[in-house]
Amino acid sequence: MTDRSPERPQEEPKPSASPTRSRPEPEVEQPAPKRVRSNADDKGRGKRLFGNLLGTLQKFKTEDKSSRVTEAAKRREELSERITKKLQSETALNHDIQETDRELKTLRIATETAEAIWRQKEIALSSRHALLKPTAHFLHTALPLPHPPAFETNLLNPAPIPLSAGPTRDPPVKSDLPPLYFLPKILMPHQDDLIKSQVANIDELISEEVAALAAEREQIRTTAKENKKRMEELSAKLSELRKQVKTSKDKDRDLKGGGTEKSESGLKTDELGRAPREEMMEVDDDKSKEDKSRGDKVKDVRDEKEKGVKIEGDEGDIEVEY
Structure with missing residues (x-):
């Protein structure tokens, strides 16, 4: 018979006091192995993603274009309404x-x-x-036959006593003598x-x-x-209406002036880079003035240099002196 020694209880390991010994690291679970995909699946997936991306971009492009068209149409409509209202008010x-x-x-x-x-x-x-x-204190002969006068007028009623009616349109007749006034x-x-x-x-x-x-x-x-x-009321009304027209013109001029910018040459230009004719004329005038002043300065300098110039002859005599 074999002697079996009594089993001793296993002693728990005592923690070591030395700091050099590290604790055992916990075991990390290994990830599940990935499913291997074939090249055909990868190509199909890439094509689908690329197609979705192109569709999204096209959709954004279409929406952006439609939104821009809609906004431009709205702006044009608002501008047309403002212009119509302004024209109606100006016409009225x-x-x-x-x-x-x-x-x-x-x-x-x-x-x-x-x-x-x-x-x-x-x-x-x-x-x-x-x-x-x-004439009322005199008698007169028979009245002559009535003839149409040269100038007809309704200014006065006919006189009860024959007076000089002036020339007639028809030639005079010898039998139609003027009345003769007499007093016996x-x-x-x-x-x-x-x-x-x-x-x-x-x-x-x-x-x-x-x-x-x-x-x-x-x-x-x-x-x-x-x-x-x-007329006083109408004059006051007319002056007020003309003030309104002048005010609207000043506002339009201010708006046009606010929308202009200065170019490199110093001219005020609009959104399209065009300069008003008045600005161009002013610039031309300024240039001509500058050229004229520059020419005057050059002439003055030349005159100053020519002052005191002497031209001597062969024998030292002065022939010309400025």
């Missing part, structure tokens, strides 16, 4: 200015014409009354009554015409006062 403003100016001129012409006609009528009536008053030394009763009735009629006619002329004068004054008041 110019129409108001024209209508106001036309009404103002019409009122001024009507007022001046009415006053001029009244003055002519007053002068004509004064002349006729000066002829009718002494001794009047018959019917002649005396005729003269008295003529004087009374002429006095009544003169008083009526003077009253009608005064009433017409008063009416013309009232109308002229109303017209002048209306």
Whole structure:
């Protein structure tokens, strides 16, 4: 029989006090082996990725182009709306200015014409009354046949006593003699009554015409006062409208000036690099002035150098001296 010694309990290892001994590293799990792909799968996958990338780029390009087209269309539409509104406002403003100016001129012409006609009528009536008053105390022969005058006018009513009507359009006829005024030394009763009735009629006619002329004068004054008041309103309105037009033009000029840039030559240019004609003309004027001043300076320097120059002859005599 074999002697079996009693098993001794295994003693736990004591931790070493020496710092040189390191702890055992934990075991790292090894990754699972990757599946080996074939070259055909890799090529197909690359083609798919490349196709997806191209499709995405094309999509972005199309969206960007459509968005740019949409934004440009919106800007064009907004610009067109602004231009349309501006043109409509300018057209309405110019129409108001024209209508106001036309009404103002019409009122001024009507007022001046009415006053001029009244003055002519007053002068004509004064002349006729000066002829009718002494003529009413005379008798006259038969009236001549009526002939159309050379200048027809409705300025005055026909006189009850024949007066000089001026030249006629038709040639004169010998049988149509002008009236002859006479006053017998001794009047018959019917002649005396005729003269008295003529004087009374002429006095009544003169008083009526003077009253009608005064009433017409008063009416013309009232109308002229109303017209002048209306003309003042129209003048104020016209000046206000013209101020609005000037303000809009100044704004447009400021906007155009704000959008310009200065080029290397110092000219103000627009977005397309074009310089206004006024700027070009100013530059040309400046260049011509500079050239002229430079030429004047050169001439002055040459004159200074030539001062005191002496040209001597062979024997030392002075021939020319500046």
